[in-house]
Amino acid sequence: MLAAPINPSDINMIQGNYGLLPKLPAVGGNEGVGQVVAVGSNVTRVKPGDWVIPANPGLGTWRTEAVFSEEELIGVPSDIPLQCAATLGVNPCTAYRMLMDFEQLQPGDCVIQNASNSGVGQAVIQIATALGLRTINVVRDRPDIQKLTDRLKNLGAEHVITEEGLRKPEMKNIFKAIPQPRLALNCVGGKSSTELLRQLAPGGTMVTYGGMAKQPVIAPVSLLIFKDLKLRGFWLSQWKKDHSPDQFRELILILCNFIRQGQLTAPACSEVPLQDYQHVLEASMKPFVSSKQILTL
Numbered sequence: 001m002l003a004a005p006i007n008p009s010d011i012n013m014i015q016g017n018y019g020l021l022p023k024l025p026a027v028g029g030n031e032g033v034g035q036v037v038a039v040g041s042n043v044t045r046v047k048p049g050d051w052v053i054p055a056n057p058g059l060g061t062w063r064t065e066a067v068f069s070e071e072e073l074i075g076v077p078s079d080i081p082l083q084c085a086a087t088l089g090v091n092p093c094t095a096y097r098m099l100m101d102f103e104q105l106q107p108g109d110c111v112i113q114n115a116s117n118s119g120v121g122q123a124v125i126q127i128a129t130a131l132g133l134r135t136i137n138v139v140r141d142r143p144d145i146q147k148l149t150d151r152l153k154n155l156g157a158e159h160v161i162t163e164e165g166l167r168k169p170e171m172k173n174i175f176k177a178i179p180q181p182r183l184a185l186n187c188v189g190g191k192s193s194t195e196l197l198r199q200l201a202p203g204g205t206m207v208t209y210g211g212m213a214k215q216p217v218i219a220p221v222s223l224l225i226f227k228d229l230k231l232r233g234f235w236l237s238q239w240k241k242d243h244s245p246d247q248f249r250e251l252i253l254i255l256c257n258f259i260r261q262g263q264l265t266a267p268a269c270s271e272v273p274l275q276d277y278q279h280v281l282e283a284s285m286k287p288f289v290s291s292k293q294i295l296t297l
Contacts, residue, residue, distance in 0.1 A: 001297040002051075003086035003271070004032025004061035006284040007119065008210070013058075020057055020237055027060025029295075033076065033085040034066075045070045051078045053089045053252075055245060057237050064274065064297050074249055080259045083266035086294055087119065092255045092264060093248075094209060094236050095123035099131065102205045102232055103183045107132030110179050112199050114138040114163070115187035115212060117148055119267045119292055122155055124185060129156030130263040134178050136199070138166050138192070142288045151268070166195045183207070190215030197223050205230040267292045 010030055012018040036050045046052055052073040054061060059072060076085050099105065111128055115121050116137030128135050137152055139145070141162040149160040159174055180201035186193040187210035197206055197219055206229065208217055223229050240248055258264035268291045272280045280293045 001032055001034040001061055001064055001066070003082055003297060004029045004295045005087050005119075005269070006280060006293045006295070007031060007090060008212070009057075009090070011281075011285060019235060022058040022060070026058070027063050027066075029061035029063075030054065030057040030059065031087065031090045032061030032295075032297075033082065033088070034061075037065075039070075043070050046073060046075050049078075051076050051085055053085065055248065056240060062274070062277065062295055071245075074245070074252060076252060077256055080256055081266065083269050083271075083294065084259050084264070087266050087269070087292065088252065088255060088259075090236060091119035091267070092123040092127070092258075093251055094234065095120050095127050096251065096255060097236070097239055098185055098207050098209065098234050099124065099127060099133070099183070101234075102207050105131070105133055105183060108134065108179070109183075110134045110136065110181040111183045111185065112136040112138070112181040112196055113185035113187075114192045114196060115210065116152060116157070116160065118187060118210075120185075120187065120209065122152070122267045123264065125152060125155045125157045126264045127258065130258055130261075134158045136161065136174065136178075136181060138163060138196070140288065155265075163192055163195070166192075166199070171199065180204075185209065186217065187212055189213045189217050191218075193217045194220065197229060200227065200229055202227045203229070205232055207232045207234050209234045269294045271296045 014028055033051055033053050036046050036048050053076055055072050055074045111133055113124055116139050125135055135157055136159045137157045152160050182201050182204045184196040184200050184206040186196055186206055186208040189211040190213040270291045271294050274295050274297050284293045
Protein backbone atom coordinates (compact mmCIF):
# COMPACT_ATOMS: atom_id res chain seq x y z
CA MET A 1 0.00 0.00 0.00
CA LEU A 2 1.13 3.53 -0.77
CA ALA A 3 -1.50 5.72 0.91
CA ALA A 4 -4.93 5.29 2.50
CA PRO A 5 -7.33 7.96 3.81
CA ILE A 6 -9.57 7.85 6.86
CA ASN A 7 -13.21 8.37 5.92
CA PRO A 8 -16.27 8.66 8.21
CA SER A 9 -17.49 5.31 6.87
CA ASP A 10 -14.25 3.71 8.06
CA ILE A 11 -14.96 4.91 11.60
CA ASN A 12 -18.58 3.77 11.35
CA MET A 13 -17.44 0.32 10.24
CA ILE A 14 -15.06 0.03 13.20
CA GLN A 15 -17.87 1.13 15.53
CA GLY A 16 -20.09 -1.58 14.06
CA ASN A 17 -22.84 0.74 12.83
CA TYR A 18 -22.23 0.65 9.08
CA GLY A 19 -24.28 -1.12 6.42
CA LEU A 20 -21.44 -3.52 5.65
CA LEU A 21 -19.25 -5.13 8.31
CA PRO A 22 -16.22 -7.35 7.62
CA LYS A 23 -15.62 -10.66 9.37
CA LEU A 24 -13.40 -10.32 12.44
CA PRO A 25 -10.50 -10.09 12.88
CA ALA A 26 -10.29 -7.40 10.23
CA VAL A 27 -8.06 -4.58 8.99
CA GLY A 28 -9.56 -1.08 8.87
CA GLY A 29 -9.75 1.14 5.82
CA ASN A 30 -11.96 0.94 2.72
CA GLU A 31 -10.03 3.20 0.37
CA GLY A 32 -6.46 3.76 -0.75
CA VAL A 33 -3.96 3.10 -3.48
CA GLY A 34 -1.28 0.42 -3.64
CA GLN A 35 1.40 -0.68 -6.06
CA VAL A 36 1.62 -4.22 -7.33
CA VAL A 37 4.97 -5.82 -6.44
CA ALA A 38 4.35 -9.36 -7.73
CA VAL A 39 1.62 -11.39 -9.44
CA GLY A 40 0.77 -15.06 -9.83
CA SER A 41 1.19 -16.92 -13.11
CA ASN A 42 -2.54 -16.77 -13.91
CA VAL A 43 -3.01 -13.05 -13.27
CA THR A 44 -3.79 -11.06 -16.42
CA ARG A 45 -5.39 -7.77 -15.35
CA VAL A 46 -2.50 -6.23 -13.40
CA LYS A 47 1.29 -6.43 -13.49
CA PRO A 48 4.15 -5.42 -11.19
CA GLY A 49 4.40 -1.64 -10.93
CA ASP A 50 0.69 -0.99 -11.56
CA TRP A 51 -1.28 1.22 -9.20
CA VAL A 52 -4.46 -0.39 -7.86
CA ILE A 53 -7.41 0.56 -5.63
CA PRO A 54 -9.99 -1.69 -3.90
CA ALA A 55 -12.85 -2.87 -6.07
CA ASN A 56 -15.16 -3.15 -3.04
CA PRO A 57 -15.30 -1.96 0.59
CA GLY A 58 -14.00 -4.00 3.49
CA LEU A 59 -10.66 -4.84 1.88
CA GLY A 60 -8.63 -3.32 4.70
CA THR A 61 -6.25 -0.67 3.37
CA TRP A 62 -4.61 0.49 6.61
CA ARG A 63 -1.62 -1.82 6.21
CA THR A 64 1.72 -1.85 4.47
CA GLU A 65 1.35 -5.04 2.43
CA ALA A 66 -1.31 -7.56 1.47
CA VAL A 67 -2.11 -10.41 -0.91
CA PHE A 68 -5.33 -10.01 -2.90
CA SER A 69 -6.99 -11.71 -5.84
CA GLU A 70 -7.06 -9.64 -9.01
CA GLU A 71 -10.87 -9.50 -8.82
CA GLU A 72 -10.56 -7.50 -5.60
CA LEU A 73 -8.58 -4.72 -7.29
CA ILE A 74 -9.10 -2.07 -9.96
CA GLY A 75 -6.14 -0.68 -11.87
CA VAL A 76 -5.72 3.09 -11.96
CA PRO A 77 -3.31 5.18 -14.03
CA SER A 78 -0.13 6.18 -12.25
CA ASP A 79 0.08 9.55 -14.00
CA ILE A 80 -2.33 11.19 -11.54
CA PRO A 81 -1.23 12.61 -8.15
CA LEU A 82 -0.88 10.07 -5.36
CA GLN A 83 -3.41 11.85 -3.11
CA CYS A 84 -5.94 11.83 -5.94
CA ALA A 85 -5.46 8.10 -6.48
CA ALA A 86 -5.71 7.38 -2.75
CA THR A 87 -9.02 9.26 -2.44
CA LEU A 88 -10.52 8.27 -5.80
CA GLY A 89 -12.60 5.20 -5.03
CA VAL A 90 -15.25 6.53 -2.61
CA ASN A 91 -16.01 10.25 -2.44
CA PRO A 92 -15.59 11.32 -6.10
CA CYS A 93 -17.50 8.21 -7.22
CA THR A 94 -20.33 9.05 -4.84
CA ALA A 95 -20.38 12.68 -6.00
CA TYR A 96 -20.45 11.80 -9.70
CA ARG A 97 -23.17 9.18 -9.42
CA MET A 98 -25.46 11.43 -7.35
CA LEU A 99 -25.08 14.24 -9.88
CA MET A 100 -25.83 11.92 -12.79
CA ASP A 101 -28.36 9.35 -11.57
CA PHE A 102 -31.29 11.17 -9.94
CA GLU A 103 -32.14 14.24 -12.02
CA GLN A 104 -31.50 14.93 -15.70
CA LEU A 105 -29.48 18.06 -15.01
CA GLN A 106 -28.43 20.41 -17.79
CA PRO A 107 -25.72 23.10 -17.83
CA GLY A 108 -27.00 26.08 -15.86
CA ASP A 109 -29.09 23.97 -13.49
CA CYS A 110 -28.49 24.33 -9.76
CA VAL A 111 -27.56 21.85 -7.02
CA ILE A 112 -27.67 22.51 -3.27
CA GLN A 113 -25.75 20.46 -0.71
CA ASN A 114 -24.84 20.45 2.97
CA ALA A 115 -21.54 19.25 4.49
CA SER A 116 -20.01 21.02 1.52
CA ASN A 117 -16.48 20.94 2.92
CA SER A 118 -16.53 17.14 3.23
CA GLY A 119 -14.68 14.93 0.76
CA VAL A 120 -17.88 14.29 -1.19
CA GLY A 121 -18.87 17.96 -0.95
CA GLN A 122 -15.59 19.15 -2.45
CA ALA A 123 -15.88 16.59 -5.24
CA VAL A 124 -19.48 17.68 -5.94
CA ILE A 125 -18.35 21.30 -6.31
CA GLN A 126 -15.60 20.43 -8.78
CA ILE A 127 -17.51 17.88 -10.86
CA ALA A 128 -20.59 20.12 -10.98
CA THR A 129 -18.43 23.00 -12.20
CA ALA A 130 -16.91 20.77 -14.89
CA LEU A 131 -20.44 19.81 -16.00
CA GLY A 132 -21.61 23.44 -16.12
CA LEU A 133 -23.82 23.14 -13.04
CA ARG A 134 -24.19 25.84 -10.40
CA THR A 135 -23.89 25.06 -6.70
CA ILE A 136 -25.20 26.37 -3.39
CA ASN A 137 -22.97 25.00 -0.66
CA VAL A 138 -24.02 24.88 2.98
CA VAL A 139 -21.49 24.57 5.82
CA ARG A 140 -21.57 24.90 9.59
CA ASP A 141 -20.52 28.27 10.97
CA ARG A 142 -17.02 28.34 12.47
CA PRO A 143 -14.30 30.82 13.48
CA ASP A 144 -12.49 30.53 10.13
CA ILE A 145 -15.63 30.63 7.98
CA GLN A 146 -14.16 33.17 5.53
CA LYS A 147 -11.09 31.00 4.97
CA LEU A 148 -13.31 27.98 4.26
CA THR A 149 -15.55 30.03 1.99
CA ASP A 150 -12.58 31.21 -0.04
CA ARG A 151 -11.25 27.68 -0.36
CA LEU A 152 -14.56 26.27 -1.59
CA LYS A 153 -15.01 29.14 -4.05
CA ASN A 154 -11.53 28.43 -5.39
CA LEU A 155 -12.81 24.92 -6.16
CA GLY A 156 -15.71 26.39 -8.12
CA ALA A 157 -18.45 26.94 -5.52
CA GLU A 158 -20.82 29.70 -6.63
CA HIS A 159 -22.46 30.31 -3.24
CA VAL A 160 -21.24 29.29 0.22
CA ILE A 161 -23.65 29.88 3.10
CA THR A 162 -23.88 28.75 6.70
CA GLU A 163 -26.63 26.57 8.18
CA GLU A 164 -27.92 29.70 9.94
CA GLY A 165 -27.88 31.68 6.70
CA LEU A 166 -29.91 28.97 5.01
CA ARG A 167 -32.81 29.68 7.40
CA LYS A 168 -32.87 33.45 6.86
CA PRO A 169 -35.46 35.12 4.60
CA GLU A 170 -32.59 36.65 2.62
CA MET A 171 -32.00 33.21 1.08
CA LYS A 172 -34.70 34.10 -1.44
CA ASN A 173 -32.43 36.77 -2.91
CA ILE A 174 -30.04 34.08 -4.20
CA PHE A 175 -32.77 32.75 -6.49
CA LYS A 176 -33.10 36.09 -8.25
CA ALA A 177 -29.83 35.26 -9.99
CA ILE A 178 -29.88 31.46 -10.22
CA PRO A 179 -32.67 28.89 -10.63
CA GLN A 180 -34.02 26.96 -7.67
CA PRO A 181 -32.14 23.68 -7.22
CA ARG A 182 -33.60 20.54 -8.75
CA LEU A 183 -31.24 18.36 -6.74
CA ALA A 184 -30.26 18.48 -3.06
CA LEU A 185 -27.51 16.31 -1.57
CA ASN A 186 -27.87 15.60 2.14
CA CYS A 187 -25.09 14.22 4.33
CA VAL A 188 -26.32 15.64 7.65
CA GLY A 189 -29.98 14.91 8.37
CA GLY A 190 -32.07 16.67 11.01
CA LYS A 191 -32.91 20.35 10.59
CA SER A 192 -30.26 20.78 7.91
CA SER A 193 -31.97 18.30 5.60
CA THR A 194 -35.36 19.96 6.19
CA GLU A 195 -33.93 23.33 5.15
CA LEU A 196 -32.46 21.77 1.99
CA LEU A 197 -35.91 20.46 1.11
CA ARG A 198 -37.42 23.92 1.53
CA GLN A 199 -35.06 25.31 -1.14
CA LEU A 200 -35.83 22.68 -3.80
CA ALA A 201 -37.76 23.50 -6.94
CA PRO A 202 -41.13 21.73 -7.37
CA GLY A 203 -40.60 18.13 -8.40
CA GLY A 204 -37.01 18.17 -7.18
CA THR A 205 -35.11 15.37 -5.46
CA MET A 206 -33.15 15.21 -2.24
CA VAL A 207 -30.60 12.40 -2.08
CA THR A 208 -29.35 11.36 1.37
CA TYR A 209 -25.95 9.69 1.51
CA GLY A 210 -24.93 10.32 5.12
CA GLY A 211 -26.26 11.22 8.56
CA MET A 212 -23.61 13.23 10.37
CA ALA A 213 -26.12 14.79 12.78
CA LYS A 214 -27.39 11.32 13.75
CA GLN A 215 -30.92 12.71 13.44
CA PRO A 216 -33.71 11.57 11.11
CA VAL A 217 -34.62 13.33 7.90
CA ILE A 218 -37.78 15.32 8.59
CA ALA A 219 -39.89 16.16 5.54
CA PRO A 220 -42.85 18.51 6.06
CA VAL A 221 -46.00 17.00 4.58
CA SER A 222 -46.76 20.23 2.69
CA LEU A 223 -43.49 19.95 0.73
CA LEU A 224 -44.30 16.41 -0.33
CA ILE A 225 -47.88 17.21 -1.32
CA PHE A 226 -47.68 20.67 -2.82
CA LYS A 227 -44.15 20.54 -4.27
CA ASP A 228 -44.09 16.81 -5.11
CA LEU A 229 -40.56 16.46 -3.78
CA LYS A 230 -38.79 13.11 -3.90
CA LEU A 231 -36.62 11.59 -1.17
CA ARG A 232 -33.97 9.12 -2.25
CA GLY A 233 -30.90 7.47 -0.78
CA PHE A 234 -27.50 6.61 -2.21
CA TRP A 235 -24.88 4.11 -1.07
CA LEU A 236 -21.91 3.48 -3.34
CA SER A 237 -21.60 -0.12 -2.13
CA GLN A 238 -25.13 -0.82 -3.32
CA TRP A 239 -24.41 0.87 -6.66
CA LYS A 240 -21.45 -1.47 -7.11
CA LYS A 241 -23.65 -4.49 -6.35
CA ASP A 242 -26.12 -3.32 -9.00
CA HIS A 243 -23.45 -2.69 -11.65
CA SER A 244 -20.65 -4.69 -13.19
CA PRO A 245 -16.93 -4.30 -12.39
CA ASP A 246 -16.46 -2.93 -15.90
CA GLN A 247 -18.96 -0.16 -15.17
CA PHE A 248 -17.02 0.73 -12.03
CA ARG A 249 -13.79 0.81 -14.05
CA GLU A 250 -15.49 3.12 -16.54
CA LEU A 251 -16.51 5.42 -13.69
CA ILE A 252 -12.92 5.49 -12.39
CA LEU A 253 -11.60 6.41 -15.85
CA ILE A 254 -14.13 9.24 -16.18
CA LEU A 255 -12.90 10.67 -12.89
CA CYS A 256 -9.27 10.23 -13.89
CA ASN A 257 -9.95 12.31 -16.98
CA PHE A 258 -11.35 15.09 -14.78
CA ILE A 259 -8.15 14.89 -12.72
CA ARG A 260 -5.88 15.06 -15.77
CA GLN A 261 -7.76 18.09 -17.07
CA GLY A 262 -7.30 19.88 -13.73
CA GLN A 263 -11.04 19.78 -13.02
CA LEU A 264 -10.84 17.47 -10.00
CA THR A 265 -8.29 17.53 -7.20
CA ALA A 266 -7.95 15.62 -3.96
CA PRO A 267 -9.56 17.20 -0.89
CA ALA A 268 -7.32 19.11 1.47
CA CYS A 269 -5.17 16.37 3.02
CA SER A 270 -2.77 15.86 5.90
CA GLU A 271 -0.33 12.98 5.34
CA VAL A 272 0.66 11.07 8.47
CA PRO A 273 2.84 7.95 8.82
CA LEU A 274 0.98 4.74 9.67
CA GLN A 275 2.73 4.42 13.04
CA ASP A 276 0.93 7.60 14.16
CA TYR A 277 -2.46 6.02 13.49
CA GLN A 278 -3.84 6.73 16.99
CA HIS A 279 -3.28 10.47 16.61
CA VAL A 280 -4.76 10.41 13.12
CA LEU A 281 -7.91 8.58 14.19
CA GLU A 282 -8.48 11.07 16.99
CA ALA A 283 -7.90 14.01 14.66
CA SER A 284 -10.31 12.63 12.05
CA MET A 285 -13.19 12.60 14.57
CA LYS A 286 -12.79 16.18 15.76
CA PRO A 287 -15.44 18.74 14.67
CA PHE A 288 -14.76 21.36 12.00
CA VAL A 289 -11.87 19.40 10.49
CA SER A 290 -11.46 20.51 6.88
CA SER A 291 -8.43 18.35 6.13
CA LYS A 292 -8.69 14.65 5.34
CA GLN A 293 -6.23 12.44 7.17
CA ILE A 294 -4.19 10.18 4.89
CA LEU A 295 -2.00 7.38 6.19
CA THR A 296 1.25 7.08 4.26
CA LEU A 297 2.38 3.49 4.06
